[in-house]
Amino acid sequence: MITNDKIVHVSVLEIVKLHLLSFVYGLCLIVKRFPKWVWNPKKFFMMQQRDKPPxxxxxxxxxxxxxxxxxxxxxxxxxxxxxxxxxxxxxxxxxxxxxxxxxxxxxxxxxxxxxxxxxxxxxxxxxxxxxxxxxxxxxxxxxxxxxxxxxxxxxxxxxxxxxxxxxxxxxxxxxxxxxxxxxxxxxxxxxxxxxxxxxxxxxxxxxxxxxxxxxxxxxxxxxxxxxxxxxxxxxxxxxxxxxxxxxxxxxxxxSRKDTCDQISTKTLLIIGNMDPIVTIESIVQSSEYIKNFNVKMILGAQHFPHQQKPDVVNEAIKLFMGTTTHVEKPSSKNIMSSWLGSLSNTVKYGNHMFDAVHKKTSGVVNVLPNKVFYLGQTTS
CATH class of the missing domain: 3.40.50.1820 (Alpha/Beta hydrolase fold, catalytic domain)
Known part of the structure; x- marks a missing residue:
């Protein structure tokens, strides 16, 4: 935390002055807005529903x-x-x-x-x-x-x-x-x-x-x-x-609000990196609703990774379910080639990496995680 003395804190008198000005100008703005509210309250509080990002x-x-x-x-x-x-x-x-x-x-x-x-x-x-x-x-x-x-x-x-x-x-x-x-x-x-x-x-x-x-x-x-x-x-x-x-x-x-409840059940999200139907963005968006989740990217698989790469998927399932201790290590070539390669291993984000929803939390993560790369924008 910053302890530098270059940040000068305002005096008690200045704080009182700021609060007083806030009250005065706030009252003035309320008086200014009041006629609009009385004349057409429905229009005044109108808010268009925006479910999808432009x-x-x-x-x-x-x-x-x-x-x-x-x-x-x-x-x-x-x-x-x-x-x-x-x-x-x-x-x-x-x-x-x-x-x-x-x-x-x-x-x-x-x-x-x-x-x-x-x-x-x-x-x-x-x-x-x-x-x-x-x-x-x-x-x-x-x-x-x-x-x-x-x-x-x-x-x-x-x-x-x-x-x-x-x-x-x-x-x-x-x-x-x-x-x-x-x-x-x-x-x-x-x-x-x-x-x-x-x-x-x-x-x-x-x-x-x-x-x-x-x-x-x-x-x-x-x-x-x-x-x-x-x-x-x-x-x-x-x-x-x-x-x-x-x-x-x-x-x-x-206008975005924190309106969704997160799932507490530990979840594994599996997707083929060549899936022509399901996008990476949708997997990211899904993770926003989960408190504790893992992601497994199946290289070389499309929409049926459990059929196209059954051994890899089966190993990921067993590892996630706790029935095996073997961890498949991705090749350094894949890691260096793209960020998709880095996701080819099961990424244990969980509570340590990404709460995904805009949580109001007072907890502090003492050890900073590495960057988490996603493709696309999420919505809440």
Whole structure:
């Protein structure tokens, strides 16, 4: 945990002032919203059902969708470029996700290993409910550990808005890890809160209002996530189909809820790597509903792996059921050839690797696991 004295904590007087401003601006915003609610409450609280993610969120053309778990929190990210090239970490702003960098990823991937993360609380990363999970010290420590999981000692950071703010902290606290830093629409933290007064969507009034409990979430979800329409007006000017999809993508990621119950029964998921019917993505999505699971990828098998590779499947079943102690070791050639090869061995994710659902947990995993690679985007 960070103990650096470069983070200056506000005084008690300043804390009281912040709470007072939050109350005042919150009351003002409630008064401003009240006529809309009274005039048409059904429209005010309207929320379109979004069960499936737009294609732009699950399309792998921009990169490989992957997950890593750090101290009990699951992070989703998209990776592109050569793994041997210098690493660039892209940190999005609010209200955004990895998709914010869709125009930069293809360009940067020609020269760099690009990682576009969903910050905690956004996109397909975990969204813990407790405010304590979002302390700046915790966020920065998680980003540090996230970088280290890629086996590098140094990387460059490009951050926009909130992501830029986190980038400033990374540079100040872990400067030896950051080769170069680019901040987009984000001044130094000492000036970050000096917002331009006016009626912009995220002005100083809204910043103070966002400190209140419950009300900011209700306000953000009003009128089918009008906050997304207000924040991304530039995507609606040309009104093209692709830009409509991006707006819908932001609404989909912003409206996701933790609604499913996990299965406690230990489960083994088997799939052939050449299956023309069942996709890798669907196996990943299925794992979100299971607390303790294993995955077995059968190389060279299609939709009937138990018939096409019966010996391998039988061995996997016996191993999973505890009737044999023999573990089939995948060849180093397969491991090096692709990430599918690394999954050819039974991968014991379980509770140590990936809780898959956005669990609200206070548990801490002391030993950081290696990266968990998946193809595709999951849904909740």
């Amino acid at each position: 294609l732009c969120l699950v399309d792998n053309n921009l990169g490989t969708h992957s997950y890593v778990k750090i101290k009990g929190v699951k992070f989703h990210y998209v990776e592109a470029g050569n793994k041997n090239d210098p690493l660039i970490l892209l940190l999005h702003g609010f209200p955004d996700c990895w998709l914010s960098w869709r125009e930069q990823i293809p360009c940067l991937a020609q020269h760099y290993r690009v990682i576009a993360i969903d910050l905690k609380g956004f996109g397909d990363s975990d969204k813990p409910a407790a405010k304590s999970y979002y302390k700046i010290q915790i966020l920065i420590e998680e980003l540090k550990q996230f970088i280290l999981t890629f086996g590098v000692k140094q990387c460059s950071i490009i951050g926009h808005d909130l992501g830029g703010l986190l980038g400033w902290y990374m540079v100040a606290l872990y400067g030896d890890m950051i080769h170069k830093f680019i901040a987009i629409s984000c001044p130094h933290p000492n000036f970050y809160w000096n917002r331009t007064p006016g009626d912009s969507i995220f002005d100083l009034k809204w910043i103070h209002f966002s400190r209140l409990p419950f009300l900011p979430e209700i306000d953000a979800l009003k009128e089918d996530l009008s906050i997304i329409n207000d924040a991304f007006q530039h995507l609606q000017l040309n009104n093209t189909n692709s830009e409509k999809d991006y707006v819908e993508a932001y609404k989909y990621t912003f």
